[in-house]
Amino acid sequence: MSEKEFSIAVPASTANLGPGFDSIGLALDLHLNIHVSPADSWQLDYKTPEYAHLSGVEGNLILQAAERTAAAYGKKLPPAKLEIETDIPLGRGLGSSASAIAAGIELANRLLDLNMSDQQKVKIGTDMEGHPDNISASLLGGLTISYFDEEQIETVHVEQVDIGVVLLIPQEIFLTEESRNLLPEQLQYAESVRGSAAANVLSAAMVSGDWEKAGKLMSKDIFHQPYRQNRFPDFDKIGEACRKLGAYGYAISGAGPSLFIPVRPGDEQHIAKALGEQFPHYEGIAMKTACEGTKSCETVA
Numbered sequence: 233m234s235e236k237e238f239s240i241a242v243p244a245s246t247a248n249l250g251p252g253f254d255s256i257g258l259a260l261d262l263h264l265n266i267h268v269s270p271a272d273s274w275q276l277d278y279k280t281p282e283y284a285h286l287s288g289v290e291g292n293l294i295l296q297a298a299e300r301t302a303a304a305y306g307k308k309l310p311p312a313k314l315e316i317e318t319d320i321p322l323g324r325g326l327g328s329s330a331s332a333i334a335a336g337i338e339l340a341n342r343l344l345d346l347n348m349s350d351q352q353k354v355k356i357g358t359d360m361e362g363h364p365d366n367i368s369a370s371l372l373g374g375l376t377i378s379y380f381d382e383e384q385i386e387t388v389h390v391e392q393v394d395i396g397v398v399l400l401i402p403q404e405i406f407l408t409e410e411s412r413n414l415l416p417e418q419l420q421y422a423e424s425v426r427g428s429a430a431a432n433v434l435s436a437a438m439v440s441g442d443w444e445k446a447g448k449l450m451s452k453d454i455f456h457q458p459y460r461q462n463r464f465p466d467f468d469k470i471g472e473a474c475r476k477l478g479a480y481g482y483a484i485s486g487a488g489p490s491l492f493i494p495v496r497p498g499d500e501q502h503i504a505k506a507l508g509e510q511f512p513h514y515e516g517i518a519m520k521t522a523c524e525g526t527k528s529c530e531t532v533a
Contacts (some may be wrong), residue, residue, distance in 0.1 A: 236530050243484075244259070244264075246397075249446075249450060250452065252377065257367075257369030259369040259522040260521060264318040264331040268314055268339065270301060274311045279317045294332045295336060296360075297356075298343070330366035334371045338528050345403070350477060358385055363380065364385055365486075373519065375438055377435050393523070395443055396499050396500030400491040400516055402513055416457050427454040430454070434449040449496060450482065457484055463489070474507070477506055478495070479493050480494040503518070
């Protein structure tokens with residue numbers, strides 16, 4: 233059982249990327265960082281103002297994930313003090329909840345010396361999330377494409393993803409539950425076949441590094457974007473602007489309200505600036521993907 237101070241870093245993530253609904257995730261270079269130190273009782277202190285209301289033990293998702301992980305191994309967590317900083321926007325479709333769950337799993341792994349495999353971590357995280365897209369990307373980094381049927385999980389992991397990323401982030405929060413309520417209960421058979429084909433080609437294109445083709449397939453989704461896009465100001469106009477600026481494509485990030493735009497490496501700064509100026513309702517942010525997933529290391533005094 234660890235008695236030393238250590239730190240945990242977890243990347244943000246974007247999910248779906250169009251037709252890869254609930255199965256495709258991509259880690260982003262925004263991070264949740266936690267400094268962990270021994271304590272006589274649990275203390276959770278968020279240093280980031282946007283998250284300050286989450287300080288405290290009651291109902292905290294990091295602690296819930298840690299306790300669930302400990303229980304899976306028949307162990308009890310020792311208390312600790314957590315000092316938490318994050319630059320992942322809350323409730324913007326960038327995997328803030330998945331990052332908390334990933335952090336909690338790694339917290340238990342370190343505190344209890346569990347030596348968990350990546351597969352074990354992804355399984356517990358997916359059981360908590362209900363789908364593997366964000367959680368697998370936050371835990372593993374890079375691009376993840378996963379299958380999950382409550383009993384079995386299989387993931388294809390691509391560590392290096394050679395693209396730049398632009399995010400368009402609005403001010404309002406869009407709750408995942410609210411967004412899921414917009415989706416239909418059923419789809420026609422022919423529609424489902426077409427959606428499955430789009431997801432298959434999207435996946436193959438991304439794994440092979442053909443982001444030109446992947447970008448084209450992002451607009452072929454029939455599972456969720458047609459039912460959500462009316463909630464996004466200027467959705468179609470943004471798509472047209474992306475094409476004119478040379479972006480590969482664009483998609484709703486997770487359940488929204490942010491938009492994910494893959495671009496050629498080196499183009500992210502000027503495309504983010506141009507889109508932010510054209511669509512002032514959004515903040516345009518340029519960034520990279522994160523090839524590393526959840527990491528922990530002992531703190532050097």
